Amino acid sequence: MTNGIYTLANDVVYDQLVALLNSIEANAGREIPVCVIPYDRRLDKVRAEIASRKNVTLFENESAIAYWENFVTQAWKTHPRTQRVWREWGVTGTYRLAMHRKLCGLNGPFDKFIYFDADTLLMGSLDYVYQKLDNHDWVANDFQYRSDLKYIFDGSPELLRKVFTQEQLSSQIFCAGWFAAKKQIFTEMMLADLLEKLKSGEADVMALGGPDQSLFNYMVLRSGVSYYNFAYHDVDQVTGNHWSSKFDVVDNVLYDQGRRLTYLHYMSIGSSQFTHLCAGEDVDIPYRDVFLYYRYLHSPESRPKTFNLPSPLTSLQRSTSSFLSHKAKRLMRKYRTFKDKISK
Structure with a gap:
């Protein structure tokens, strides 16, 4: 059985991708294969980086990409508010369609996998996560369930109570920027059933601002696949992972009250900030030196020596x-x- 890691990237997030790959190499504790799912066709720098690494590949299964984009398009077409709201935003088609390509991991080469957004850094071993997948289909490790529900589901209270249990809404919400799953946990029959439920009116529970996150939560909660969140079930043992938290830095590894983080997520910080930083601009990014350490782990001579305001x-x-x-x-x-x- 093959364990692996997926991420989603293009040349726009090149600096973040390099930092992520280097952090995996430095902190995983063993060699773990990584597969990069293309966000789009802007991949010149990504392809060159992949070619320089023996354990990193590019996901090139076009039929799987087309399959999931078709499924996602069908799912969001059932939502009664998309045409009005997304059109007001200047969006044609499905908003942030490419972000849903994360689902390609369900058809990829790894039997058990962990997905990382490109704006993350690995800080510690992932063995405990893969082990949890022995008994669960989908695993999370974040505190999204403590956040405002409207970022995931914003349907009416009546519809939410009809579609989900209160326990699901209060404890099973997760962030789509980092999760673990097993290959092919959704059968064709399950996916067809989910589409029928969405068409019946349930699609209106989903929030439109972060469509991949909302749809993934709907799929996991509504399908009934076995789910586990370390940050809910082991709350006294897990660490934070969001950049806004106060962590201690020891040898370029982050610790939360003495406990080593599994990963750091730079969620909501624009990719241009990292690009400008790596070009030598004085950009204030949390844990900036840690990011730069991993970005230039194999090319310290290229790391900016000074930083200037634009x-x-x-x-x-x-x-x-x-x-x-x-x-x-x-x-x-x-x-x-x-x-x-x-x-x-």
């Missing part, structure tokens, strides 16, 4: 670009709303 012109260009992008999206939403009104 020039006033660069700052202005970025601010202007951000403003225009935001304004364009607002105008497009207003235009589409006006167009809908006059077409009725």
